[in-house]
Amino acid sequence: MRCRIAGVGLLGPGLPGWAASRPILAGQAAWEAGPVALPPPAALPATERRRTSASVRLALAAAAEAAAASGLPPAELETVFASSNGDGAVVGAILEALSAEDGAISPTQFHNSVHNAAAGYWGIAAGSMRPSVSLGGHDDSFPSGLLQAAAATVARGAPVLFCAYDAPLPPPLQAHRPTEAPFAAALVLVPETHGAGTPLTVDLVETAAEGAAGPLASLVAGNPAARALPLLQALAAGRAGRIGLPLADGGAVVLELGAP
Amino acid sequence: MVLPLAMPALTATSAMGVGVEATRAALHGRRGGLSPCDLPGMPPGIWVGRVPGLEEVALPAELARFDCRNNRLAELALRQDGFAEAAEAAAARFGAHRVAVVLGTSTAGIAETEAAYARRDANGALPDDFDFAHTHDLHALPRYVRARLGLRGPAVSISTACTSGARSFLEAGALIAAGVCDAAVVGGVDTLCRMTLHGFNALELLSKAACRPCAADRDGISIGEAAGFALLMRPEDAPSGSPLLLGTGASADGHHMSSPHPEGLGAVAAMRAALDAAGGGAVDYINLHGTGTRANDAMEGVAVRTLFGDSVPCSSTKGWTGHTLGASGALEAVIAAICVADGLVPGCLGVEAPDPAFGVDVATGNRALPVRRVLSNSFGFGGSNCALVIGRA
Numbered sequence: 240m241r242c243r244i245a246g247v248g249l250l251g252p253g254l255p256g257w258a259a260s261r262p263i264l265a266g267q268a269a270w271e272a273g274p275v276a277l278p279p280p281a282a283l284p285a286t287e288r289r290r291t292s293a294s295v296r297l298a299l300a301a302a303a304e305a306a307a308a309s310g311l312p313p314a315e316l317e318t319v320f321a322s323s324n325g326d327g328a329v330v331g332a333i334l335e336a337l338s339a340e341d342g343a344i345s346p347t348q349f350h351n352s353v354h355n356a357a358a359g360y361w362g363i364a365a366g367s368m369r370p371s372v373s374l375g376g377h378d379d380s381f382p383s384g385l386l387q388a389a390a391a392t393v394a395r396g397a398p399v400l401f402c403a404y405d406a407p408l409p410p411p412l413q414a415h416r417p418t419e420a421p422f423a424a425a426l427v428l429v430p431e432t433h434g435a436g437t438p439l440t441v442d443l444v445e446t447a448a449e450g451a452a453g454p455l456a457s458l459v460a461g462n463p464a465a466r467a468l469p470l471l472q473a474l475a476a477g478r479a480g481r482i483g484l485p486l487a488d489g490g491a492v493v494l495e496l497g498a499p
Numbered sequence: 500m501v502l503p504l505a506m507p508a509l510t511a512t513s514a515m516g517v518g519v520e521a522t523r524a525a526l527h528g529r530r531g532g533l534s535p536c537d538l539p540g541m542p543p544g545i546w547v548g549r550v551p552g553l554e555e556v557a558l559p560a561e562l563a564r565f566d567c568r569n570n571r572l573a574e575l576a577l578r579q580d581g582f583a584e585a586a587e588a589a590a591a592r593f594g595a596h597r598v599a600v601v602l603g604t605s606t607a608g609i610a611e612t613e614a615a616y617a618r619r620d621a622n623g624a625l626p627d628d629f630d631f632a633h634t635h636d637l638h639a640l641p642r643y644v645r646a647r648l649g650l651r652g653p654a655v656s657i658s659t660a661c662t663s664g665a666r667s668f669l670e671a672g673a674l675i676a677a678g679v680c681d682a683a684v685v686g687g688v689d690t691l692c693r694m695t696l697h698g699f700n701a702l703e704l705l706s707k708a709a710c711r712p713c714a715a716d717r718d719g720i721s722i723g724e725a726a727g728f729a730l731l732m733r734p735e736d737a738p739s740g741s742p743l744l745l746g747t748g749a750s751a752d753g754h755h756m757s758s759p760h761p762e763g764l765g766a767v768a769a770m771r772a773a774l775d776a777a778g779g780g781a782v783d784y785i786n787l788h789g790t791g792t793r794a795n796d797a798m799e800g801v802a803v804r805t806l807f808g809d810s811v812p813c814s815s816t817k818g819w820t821g822h823t824l825g826a827s828g829a830l831e832a833v834i835a836a837i838c839v840a841d842g843l844v845p846g847c848l849g850v851e852a853p854d855p856a857f858g859v860d861v862a863t864g865n866r867a868l869p870v871r872r873v874l875s876n877s878f879g880f881g882g883s884n885c886a887l888v889i890g891r892a
Contacts, residue, residue, distance in 0.1 A: 325658070334694070335616075342697055353605065353658070353881050354605070354658030355881040359881025359882050360756070368764070372666055376638050376656060386679065390673040445596070488645065488646070488654065
């Protein structure tokens with residue numbers, strides 16, 4: 240499947256946005272781990288903004304950066320959100336509440352617990368009625384989400400905003416599904432005929448080795464969304480190349496990044 | 500998109516029946532599957548649509564780590580209507596790597612996590628035998644089904660609340676159109692769990708009896724559990740006469756997290772997109788999302804009236820099954836195919852007086868008439884909307 244990357248967004252430890260992180264990703268500056276600042280989404284009305292959790296803020300920050308970089312109106316982008324854990328803080332709080340004597344849970348937390356909460360807030364923030372899908376994927380959330388986003392771009396001939404994000408789960412879930420620091424990566428994919436943007440092909444193959452992330456390998460190991468890093472590093476360096484993303488149960492997604 | 504797609508195999512299991520023939524008999528006989536909730540730890544005084552016998556379903560030994568209520572329901576459904584055999588035949592024909600598994604669920608096996616929380620040790624740790632990845636995780640559902648059917652195409656887990664099952668048809672259609680696969684197992688599975696029932700209870704949306712969608716005096720949802728599966732492929736690859744997926748459409752409300760847009764703008768956009776994708780022909784029956792809440796049904800009535808006036812009979816089948824959440828779109832796609840095959844408009848169960856404010860033709864008794872095309876609606880939290888058109892060429 241052939242398409243183009245027209246915008247990129249990023250947020251992770253020591254990686255405060257795509258534009259700000261390009262020298263690190265390109266290997267021109269050293270990476271240092273640091274806390275991830277999660278800004279309240281400015282485009283949301285105040286009442287909605289207050290209700291957003293860390294994972295929603297994480298997703299919307301990367302999505303907004305990619306959309307802005309693409310130069311396309313955010314309201315006109317279809318969206319694909321992919322997350323292994325969803326909103327673990329909200330789900331964890333509900334599980335705690337269900338364990339209490341009366342089992343009563345918060346109505347606001349319940350509707351924020353849906354896996355498409357980030358997508359819902361994005362639609363409100365962008366004023367968008369375009370189709371939006373939210374995917375899981377466990378350790379494969381990035382490759383399977385990107386495969387689906389590329390398929391949507393090709394099949395429907397429309398620009399698609401793809402955002403992979405994951406935040407750590409609270410205890411005691413964290414011990415059974417370890418996720419390190421928050422990480423989000425977003426790409427605006429446009430049809431190949433769009434003209435502008437870095438060429439990208441996304442294909443499913445029998446087998447491929449995982450792309451290397453060099454000094455950022457610890458991030459890849461700690462968060463499924465950070466499997467975007469080898470692609471982002473090649474993009475930042477302006478380097479064409481082939482990047483493998485093997486899938487947990489066999490098969491692999493292979494990316495061919497063209498010259499910018 | 501390349502539509503239509505054929506659905507040479509379909510199956511559904513819900514409180515109204517295990518498999519297509521039982522579902523069909525319940526629709527014609529107007530026998531609903533809702534009953535007072537007898538599961539422990541649930542809100543008092545509610546009704547649910549429970550699939551009997553799930554507790555006795557065993558997964559194949561080599562896949563035992565996937566054991567949870569949700570995957571047991573998936574297993575039970577895959578055994579009906581020759582579905583597993585049809586998926587295996589598709590793998591033999593196209594190559595196992597050319598058959599995708601695209602499935603929706605809202606809560607997967609979270610009931611296992613609820614049970615594990617009740618078994619925490621003195622330090623608050625969950626028991627060692629709790630397997631998050633193969634039960635709670637959304638991806639556990641397509642991974643289980645893919646392994647169970649011996650498929651090797653992409654596994655995709657969709658979770659867009661109550662549109663998850665319907666949305667799987669649209670996403671698989673994109674994979675086939677883009678050349679990633681030649682066929683796909685699509686559908687949805689959701690099972691009763693405390694999170695969902697207490698969540699809707701907290702929102703004060705649960706009926707105290709069997710839900711009565713579209714009734715003037717409707718008082719909320721009954722939650723149910725279900726699995727619905729379809730095998731999708733290009734029509735030229737399927738036996739002639741297979742039910743067709745003629746159109747798919749989706750939209751977002753961009754309005755509010757839990758309240759639908761009052762004028763149903765998102766619902767109208769999704770229905771219009773599905774009708775356009777189907778080539779714009781007439782539909783003969785609309786299977787409503789029709790949950791039984793005041794707000795959803797009122798919104799949907801407005802949206803249907805906007806597009807169709809009172810010219811097309813419509814109803815909700817959730818009076819039979821309850822609202823099966825992420826499975827509902829898939830379950831109701833199978834029901835739509837039954838309606839086309841049988842020339843049936845199943846009138847809302849237990850509704851004496853439909854809400855006159857809708858201004859649409861709500862069927863309250865079964866009608867026998869030619870049904871060539873059915874529009875099936877699904878709407879969900881987060882402002883997610885999806886519509887399918889199912890019928891004949």
